[in-house]
Amino acid sequence: MDNKILVQSKDTALVSEYISSVCKKLPDYDYRQIYTIDDFSDNFLRSDLFDRKKSIISITLDNSISPSLINFLCVDTDDVLIFLDKGDVTKNKAYNTIKAECKVIKIDKLTVKECISWVTSYLTNNGYKFDMEVPDVLSYMKDGSLDAIKNEITKLDLCYGKYIKKEYIKKLTTPMGETKYFSVGENFSHKKIKETLKEFSEIPEQSYIGLLHYLINHLDKLYKVSIYKEQKMSVEEISDIISIPKFIVKMKFFTAIAAYGKIKIMKMLELLNDLDLQLRLTKHSKKELFEYYLLRCMRA
16 A cells, blocks of 8 residues: 555545545554644654554645655655645645655545445434435535535534434525525426526525526536437436436436427526626616526526
8 A cells, every 4th residue: 555645635524534444454553633744843753753653644734844744755664644635735846746755646526326325324323313315415415525414414413413304404404505596496497487486586685696606507517417418328327427316317307408408508508607797797686687587598
C-alpha cells in the first residue's frame, strides 16, 4: 500500500470513510489527526520517530506548508501520511511538491448504489428505524453528499427521534427548500400546468433563484439522460453516471423525455437561462415573470 497519499475532496464525511477504510486495513497502526501544518511540525516531527508505534497520520493542508514537512517527505518511513486537500489550498510550488511525492486520490461523491448502501448502513448502525424508501430519498435529494445527508439525519433525529418516515423528510424541509422545489420540478417535467403553477404559488419570492437553479439542474440532467438513452446505455449505467436511483431514471426521467424530447428540453434550458437574467434585471412582478416562463417552457 502507498504510504504517502494526497486526498482531494470537499466532503468531510467521504474523507472520514476513506480514512476509516485505511485504518481497517492496518489494524496495528495508531491513528493521529493533525489539523494544521504547524501542529505537525511542532508535535510530530519533534517526537521520537523510532520509539513509538507506527501511525496513520492525516494532515489537513493549509497555505502555510513548512519546509520541514517537505523535507520529511524524503524520509523513508513506515508511517502512512494522508494529506487532505479540501479545495481551498493554493496550488503553489510547495503543494505541487507534496502532490508529486504522493499517490493522488480524488473523491467527488459516491455512486447512487454506494450512497444508498452507505445511508442504509449508517442509519442501521446508529440505531435508526426507517421506511424502506428513506435511503433512496436522502441520496437523491442531497445528490450523494454524505455531509449533507448526515446533517439531514441529525435534523430528523432532533425533530422525530429514531424512527424516520419518508413523510418526515418532506415535513422537515421548509417551503422554500428542496422538497418544495422537487414538487414543482416533478409537475413541470410532466407538463402539468395547473399543478406546477399551484406549487409555484407557494414558493416565496426570495427563493425564486434557488428554484430556478434547481429546475435548470434538473433539465440539464434530463438532457444528458436523453443523450445516454440514444446511445443505448442501460438504466444502471445512466443511474451511476448522473447519481440518481434507477427507479427514478426509469419511471420519472424516461417519462419526461418521452413527453418533451431532447430538442424541446434544450429549448427549455435556453428559456430558463434567459429567465435567470431577467429576474435579476426586471422592475416588474417577478412572480408573473416566472409564471410566464414556466408556461412557455411547458408549451414548448
